[in-house]
Amino acid sequence: MKTDVLIIGAGPAGIFTAIEMIRRGSRKKITIVEKGKAVEDRSCPKSITKHCVNCRPNCNITTGFSGAGAFSDGKLSLSCEVGGELPSLIGSELAQQTINYTDEIYLSFGADTHVEGAEETDEVRDIRRRAIGAGLTLVLCPIRHLGTEKAHELYAAIENFLVEKGVELLLETECTNLIIENECCRGAEISVSGRSDSIYADEVVVATGRRGAAWLEDICVEHGIAHQPGTVDIGVRVEVRSEVLETVNRVLYESKLIGYPKPFKNKVRTFCQNPGGFVSQENYDNGLAVVNGHSYKDIKSENTNVAILCSHNFSVPFNQPIEYAQKVGELTNMLADGRILVQRYGDILDGKRTWEKELAYSNVRPTLPDAVAGDITSAMPYRSMINIINFIQAMDEVVPGFAAHETLLYSPELKFYSNRVKMDTDFNTNVKGLHCLGDSSGWTRGLMMASAMGVLMGRKLV
Numbered sequence: 083m084k085t086d087v088l089i090i091g092a093g094p095a096g097i098f099t100a101i102e103m104i105r106r107g108s109r110k111k112i113t114i115v116e117k118g119k120a121v122e123d124r125s126c127p128k129s130i131t132k133h134c135v136n137c138r139p140n141c142n143i144t145t146g147f148s149g150a151g152a153f154s155d156g157k158l159s160l161s162c163e164v165g166g167e168l169p170s171l172i173g174s175e176l177a178q179q180t181i182n183y184t185d186e187i188y189l190s191f192g193a194d195t196h197v198e199g200a201e202e203t204d205e206v207r208d209i210r211r212r213a214i215g216a217g218l219t220l221v222l223c224p225i226r227h228l229g230t231e232k233a234h235e236l237y238a239a240i241e242n243f244l245v246e247k248g249v250e251l252l253l254e255t256e257c258t259n260l261i262i263e264n265e266c267c268r269g270a271e272i273s274v275s276g277r278s279d280s281i282y283a284d285e286v287v288v289a290t291g292r293r294g295a296a297w298l299e300d301i302c303v304e305h306g307i308a309h310q311p312g313t314v315d316i317g318v319r320v321e322v323r324s325e326v327l328e329t330v331n332r333v334l335y336e337s338k339l340i341g342y343p344k345p346f347k348n349k350v351r352t353f354c355q356n357p358g359g360f361v362s363q364e365n366y367d368n369g370l371a372v373v374n375g376h377s378y379k380d381i382k383s384e385n386t387n388v389a390i391l392c393s394h395n396f397s398v399p400f401n402q403p404i405e406y407a408q409k410v411g412e413l414t415n416m417l418a419d420g421r422i423l424v425q426r427y428g429d430i431l432d433g434k435r436t437w438e439k440e441l442a443y444s445n446v447r448p449t450l451p452d453a454v455a456g457d458i459t460s461a462m463p464y465r466s467m468i469n470i471i472n473f474i475q476a477m478d479e480v481v482p483g484f485a486a487h488e489t490l491l492y493s494p495e496l497k498f499y500s501n502r503v504k505m506d507t508d509f510n511t512n513v514k515g516l517h518c519l520g521d522s523s524g525w526t527r528g529l530m531m532a533s534a535m536g537v538l539m540g541r542k543l544v
Contacts, residue, residue, distance in 0.1 A: 085113040085250065087543055088283035090250060092116035092258045093149025094533040095289035095520030097240060101187060102540025104247045108493050110543070112249045113281060117256040119148030121237045133452035134363050134371065134421065141365040143264045143374075146171070147253065148237035150364065155377035156228030157336065158530040160185060160197065160516045164223045164338060165531030167524075172507055172538070180534040185226065188533075191239045193228055194379075198335030200224040205333045209480060213339060216479035221338040229379030250434055260286065260516070262305045267516035284486075285543055289519040289536065292498050293366060296404050298522045299501040308504035308512040312524050315497035316410055316466045317350075317391035318458065319373045320427075321361055321490040323446055324386045326483040331357040331386060339480065343472035346465055349393040350473040353497075358382030361450040361492055363422050370411050373422045373450070373492040383449050389495050404498050411494040414461040418454040423494075425458045425475065428487025430467075444488045458493040483534035497527070508542050509535075 087103070089096040092114050100112050117140060118124065124142040128133055131260035144150040162169050162177040169177040189195065197220065199206075206222070214218040228236060245251055252272070259271040261280060269282035290298055303310045330337045336355040343350060364374050375387045396403050414423050425436045428445070435457035441448060459467055470491075478485035502524030509517040519525075519539055520532035 083281040088108035089287045091289040092147045093291040095536040098533045098536030099540045102537045105543040121147040156233030158226040159391045160224040165528040166526035197226040216476040218341040265516040290522040292521040294522045295498040312502040316389040319492040321387040332358040353389040414494045422453045426455040427489040
């Protein structure tokens with residue numbers, strides 16, 4: 083098979099590369115390879131079974147057209163201060179301009195016109211004042227919330243648009259390797275229903291998302307693609323009654339707070355807040371179960387969940403941060419019999435595990451019904467656990483009640499985007515004809531920044 087531009091991965095970065103090429107009038111043949119299903123065929127049976135059934139060969143929440151992020155909560159961060167390190171590569175001004183442009187594309191496909199947290203009000207200033215007093219930094223970021231169910235409709239419209247414009251979309255097709263000869267990328271090896279084939283292309287774009295970060299790291303090692311270990315995030319997802327975060331939910335929608343708690347002073351931050359949301363489970367290729375959060379437009383729970391992530395940067399001789407985080411997750415899964423572990427915050431401080439019967443009469447009822455009550459401290463690294471505990475205590479000064487005895491902590495919450503591919507400002511790697519985008523490249527973290535990176539890639543390929 084032969085194509086002009088081969089895109090590996092149909093997440094936001096890959097999708098918007100194709101969209102921008104079309105918008106710029108490109109006549110190049112575009113082929114997108116995606117190992118998951120079409121967006122309209124992606125569904126999680128857990129809504130019926132009430133427990134994870136470990137779908138094979140791929141988890142529909144993390145794999146398929148539109149990627150993993152669209153099936154979490156569908157939030158678009160409209161500030162270049164949020165979403166990764168891309169501004170340090172291309173400059174903050176270009177990054178913000180591209181985000182604004184990309185937002186218009188999302189609106190053209192039906193995104194909600196309402197923007198959350200866009201105004202600097204007295205209530206926002208009061209939250210910032212309390213954050214400063216607690217040693218935390220409040221980062222203001224306007225949010226366009228698609229909603230998990232509405233995101234499905236939007237990305238289905240994008241999928242139809244690409245097909246109508248002649249993009250070759252190879253779904254349920256796995257990329258197994260790249261074809262690299264004489265330091266030049268010639269294409270990729272693929273597998274369809276167990277049958278191997280090859281696709282040759284003039285330009286290859288790898289945009290495999292957070293789920294494909296480990297795969298891309300292996301490819302970089304095998305083919306000598308210049309990269310460096312970066313940051314890996316290990317943490318928990320916290321769930322409280324929505325009354326606790328009522329003001330923050332109303333005036334900001336999402337509280338983006340950053341701190342460097344003693345004694346280790348690692349960066350700890352909140353991420354992906356879901357007012358009225360639901361805690362969810364995602365499964366990775368190696369059977370690893372990780373926790374995430376969903377937030378719907380029309381369906382609401384009594385709780386709000388938010389991730390608290392502790393950043394880890396490793397120095398020589400260790401250079402396998404993704405594998406390190408996976409081991410933490412595997413140990414937690416072992417304690418929970420392959421599922422997500424949940425524990426009350428007060429039980430952590432008391433040095434005891436949580437029991438199922440204790441959750442039954444708590445004010446905070448778990449929205450992940452098959453989470454296993456237990457002891458997350460038996461698997462969480464000491465450094466990470468102390469950072470998380472101290473950050474939660476600081477959060478309690480900003481939002482009284484956040485560090486209540488009944489606050490729920492789910493584990494493991496892991497973010498795999500630590501492998502950072504070395505590229506120039508045109509996204510060229512040291513291998514000719516090869517470009518790496520989105521969360522798997524290590525340069526972005528989230529829907530909007532990955533989409534914007536795709537837009538820039540599309541312009542360069544035109």
